[in-house]
Amino acid sequence: MYEASSGAKINRQKSEILPIGKGRIADNEKNKYNLQVCENYILLLGVYVGKDKTVCDHLNWSGKVSKIKSLLNMWMQRQLTIQGRVNVISSLFMSRLWYSLFVTSMPDQVLRDIKTACVSFVWNNGAHLVKYNTIIDQKCNGGLQLPDIESKMYAFRLKFLARFLDKNYKVLWKSTFKYFISKILNMNLSEEILFMSLPENLKCIPNVYKEMFKGFDLLRDDIEFDLSTENVYDQPLFCNPNVLFDGKTVIWYDFINAGIVQVKDICYEVIEGFLPEMAIVEMIQNVTNHCDINSIVKRYNTLKLHCLKNGRKLFIKIFIGEMFLAL
Secondary structure, rough: OHHHHHHHOOOOOOOOOOOOOOOOOOHHHHHHHOOEHHHHHHHEOOOEEEEEEEHHHHHHHHHHHHHHHHHHHHOOOOOOOHHHHHHHHHHOOOOOHHHHHHHHHHHHHHHHHHHHHHHHHHOHHHHHOOHHHHHHOOHHOOOOOOOOOHHHHHHHHHHHHHHHHHHOOOOOOOHHHHHHHHHHHOOOOOOHHOOOEEEOOOOOOOHHHHHHHEEEEEEEHHHOOOOOHHHHOOOOOOOOOOOOOOEEOOOOOHHHOOOOOOOOHHEOOOOOEEEHHHHHHHHHHHOOOOOOOOHHHHHHHHOOOOOOHOOOOOHHHHHHHHHHHHO
């Protein structure tokens, strides 16, 4: 297929193939394609990918960490100023990390090892005279502008997130991203997931996607959403900082399992107003054998109340519409 579509020919001596999932390559296929079969991992564009994340992380990062530590020890022999040491880290060492960091996650232990080695180098293995947050700050704020790996990683992830939100940017990985987003808490959401503050212990999405959401959370207080009528209806009801109960976000799985995950799910489709209580009860009863009707009604009314208390004009409009329906 590759040869037919591109016009190029596969270099069979250098090319490798890695079966993923439950797939296997039969012996007759091996003989037909004459490619080296890799069972656990493969080197793809300078980065190891494969079935065992631990092995791939070791192959991707252990060599880089060892090399950086070795070079830092060599440069430690030179008489450099503090700013000179920062310049050495910025220009000679960090550039070794950026490509791998752009396309894959860095394990926490690797991050700690590199961070410790760099800070120790800056202070010449002596006492740390100021806090780490100070030396990574801008010079105009009294810092040394030491590159912070974690901040750089979040910058890379937010760049991908911006491309994801760009409707004119057509790439295949967006479909993969949407697939994993739809699995979060079984809420079947897409871009609306950005309204949510997600739990850190999610296991249904890769670490790279978790880092995208965490990076966005760090900027959330500085971002203003243009909440038009359409996207207010799309607001998630759960894990949403705009819908709080006793100052905290909540997750009600009986509501989620019934398909009640966004504001539009508790509103009429054509006319303005919230759905009646028994409609919500019936939706939950259809997917749950044993449910407490009083609890459902109480939580639903609390949900409507807190939606209204968040000060969104559309919620007030919905409430007024509901009053007219009652009349």
